[in-house]
Amino acid sequence: MNLKQVSTILFFTILSAISLFASGNKEEGVIMFAGSGGYPPFNFITESNEVDGFDVDVAKEIAKRLDLELEYVTTAWDGIIEGLRASRYNGILGSMAVTEEREKIVDFTTPYYYSGAQIITKKDSNIKSLEDIDETTTIAVVTGTTFVKDVDALGANVRMYEDDNQTLMELLNGRVDAVITDRVVGLNAMKQIKGGEDLKLTGELLRKEECAIALKKGDDLLDEINKILMDMRGDGTLKKISNKWFEGSDITVP
Incomplete structure (x- = not known):
């Protein structure tokens, strides 16, 4: 050899x-x-x-x-x-x-x-229900998640990010109109992140997972x-x- x-x-x-x-x-x-x-x-x-x-x-x-x-x-x-x-x-x-x-x-x-898919908005948002979402609405989700299809089903614009720390900060900063994520994740974020008290769960679960x-x-x-x-x-x-x-x-x- x-x-x-x-x-x-x-x-x-x-x-x-x-x-x-x-x-x-x-x-x-x-x-x-x-x-x-x-x-x-x-x-x-x-x-x-x-x-x-x-x-x-x-x-x-x-x-x-x-x-x-x-x-x-x-x-x-x-x-x-x-x-x-x-x-x-x-x-x-x-x-x-x-x-x-x-x-x-x-x-x-x-x-x-x-759990299930949940829409999160700011408390002062004009989005009060699913009927208020249309093609002018921009919704943030995490890349590669099932929530991308939820945005498509609602007829809104999707904007994708690496994780929900980013999606929720974009929502708080007014760069997107809403976020779709897991309901439990949303509830936790509203308690933990700075400005979380200004967020709310909007509507019922879109679907269960x-x-x-x-x-x-x-x-x-x-x-x-x-x-x-x-x-x-x-x-x-x-x-x-x-x-x-x-x-x-x-x-x-x-």
């Missing part, structure tokens, strides 16, 4: 090791879940630069019951499914809604919580995690985590 052949083998060995480490591996005692990191209170970056939230606590409990160490990574939402398919992480545990389109390319666990964990097609983790979620629901752990983050409300039941 010559030096060139040795170098080639060494290169691909190192590359394979890096790929294995990056994707998380049960044999190595690590499981990696991903979220956007910009979706409080579900998953967000704290002042100490750590990721926290409802999704993260659910991920920690699943990793614990699998007897694995959790590594929770953050990545841009609009490329998060492609990251999963490229094995950069084991699953997406970041408040991803189940849709027929997504089910064609990933496998979903049973839902771990339920089931949020689940996305895995690669055919991943044998699916059955294991479904069993864990069933156990967590049965022993009250999911409810306990929900109560912690949502002031005693249980979003884990339909």
Whole structure:
């Protein structure tokens, strides 16, 4: 074997090791879940630069019951499914809604919580109901979310941003007329961000959503995690985590 052949083998060995480490591996005692990191209170970056939230606590409990160490990574939402398919992480545990389109390319666990799409406006907005939204209305949503289709259905103009910190600040600054996001996210933002007291939920839920964990097609983790979620629901752990983050409300039941 010559030096060139040795170098080639060494290169691909190192590359394979890096790929294995990056994707998380049960044999190595690590499981990696991903979220956007910009979706409080579900998953967000704290002042100490750590990721926290409802999704993260659910991920920690699943990793614990699998007897694995959790590594929770953050990545841009609009490329998060492609990251999963490229094995950069084991699953997406970041408040991803189940849709027929997504089910064609990933496998979903049973839902771990339920919510819905909500319109948020400023309190002094002229938008009082869905009937006040038309082609002159500009609505902000996060890129790659199901909320883009809600804007299209309303016949309004869509403006897309990286996360809901940006969409809501754009609303407060008067650059957009409304935001569509998860109802719980909106309620949390109204309490947490500066100027949140000037926002309001407008109208009823546009639709309900089931949020689940996305895995690669055919991943044998699916059955294991479904069993864990069933156990967590049965022993009250999911409810306990929900109560912690949502002031005693249980979003884990339909």
